Amino acid sequence: MFNAQYFRTFITLVETGSFTRTAERLEMTQPGVSQHVRKLEHYLDKSLLERHGRRFALTEAGRRAYDYGLRLFTEHEQFRHSLDDEALDTGECRIGSPGSVGLMLYPYILGQQQMYPGLTVSYSFAFSHEIVADVLAGRHDLGIITEPVRHPELDCSQWHQEPLCLVVPADFAGTTLSELMGIGFINYSDGVNHAGALLRSNFPDEFRSMSQFRRQGFTNEVAMVLDAVARGLGFTVVSRLVLETSPWQRQVKELDLPVVEHESLHLVTRTSSRVPRRYERLLEGFREQRLRERFGYSDGAPAI
Structure with a gap:
């Protein structure tokens, strides 16, 4: 039968290197320490120690049991602390x-x-x-x-809002909606909705829908969409979080627009x-x- 106390006794024995010091630390008798080790060996059906008089060395099974025991008690402490809903640091x-x-x-x-x-x-x-x-x-x-x-x-x-950024290739010199239509749009999972909201607010007289724009590609991974923009394949609209963390942010640029729209994040x-x-x-x-x-x-x- 599994008994966590047997593992604790065994771990202490390995760390102290002595049956006597283990008994003192755990407030047990020395025969009690020996009994715990024997019962653990019986439970695992493996010899954990090679005994040489009062000295001992770990067998391969003993080393593995010691490593497992450490993980067992570490996970136990993490689990115990995780039950405290008021704890901030654990x-x-x-x-x-x-x-x-x-x-x-x-x-x-x-x-x-x-x-x-x-x-x-x-x-x-x-x-x-x-x-x-x-x-x-x-x-x-x-x-x-x-x-x-x-x-x-x-x-x-609602938890937080991040500005949406209209991102174009670094060498793009245009500023108008028709010039954006000329280079085409790089889409991703939320791309059409984000781009539509930002373009509608900033080009109210010209923008009708995202169907006006030639689609230059799609990726389901927003982190990669600026790679296509950096290569000059089109423009996109992403959260500022995406732009600030992108490895291609130096190969693209954000167009300044008078009206700011946001991506809303909800919990x-x-x-x-x-x-x-x-x-x-x-x-x-x-x-x-x-x-x-x-x-x-x-x-x-x-x-x-």
Whole structure:
């Protein structure tokens, strides 16, 4: 029968190198330590120690049992701390988002994980409808989506907005809608909606629909769309998060436009579950960082 205490005794024995010191540390008798080791060997059906009088060496099975025991108790402590919904610095974070926000949010969260080793992160990049399905199935505690959703089992609220950028090749000299039509449009999953919103606001007398534009290609990975623009194949409209994290940002440029439109990001969670406070701190910290970068201040609005 599995007994975690036998593993704990064995780990302590390996670390102290002595049955006597193990007994003292665990407040046991020395025969009790020996009995735990024998029972663990019986449970695993393997010899864990090569005994040489009062000294011992680990067998191959003993080394593997020691490594497994360390992982076992580390995961146990992480699990125990993860049950504390009020803890800010410990626990698992299971988040899904589109690439447009994840390209910057995920590195930010990894930085927080470096500062607070008690945090663990499971982060998935996916389309909004996949994220919604994963939240409903319990695979994510929290999802970030680009369009609000209504569902009786979900709570959805706006979290953050990022400006949309009209991005053209670096050598593009045009400024008019007809000149943009001349180079064509590079599409991605949210491309048509974003481009339509931005062009409609800035060219109200000329813009009718995105069908006016020759389609120069499509990619389902927003992180790659600026590669096509950098090669001079057309223009696109992306979130500023995408532009700022792109390796091709020096090979493209953003056209200045008088009217600013935004990509709205929404948080989605299950109505039946309470999101631990560590999520709130992560999301608010990222949001405030973005506001400082853009405006030099934070508006202090709550994240969730």
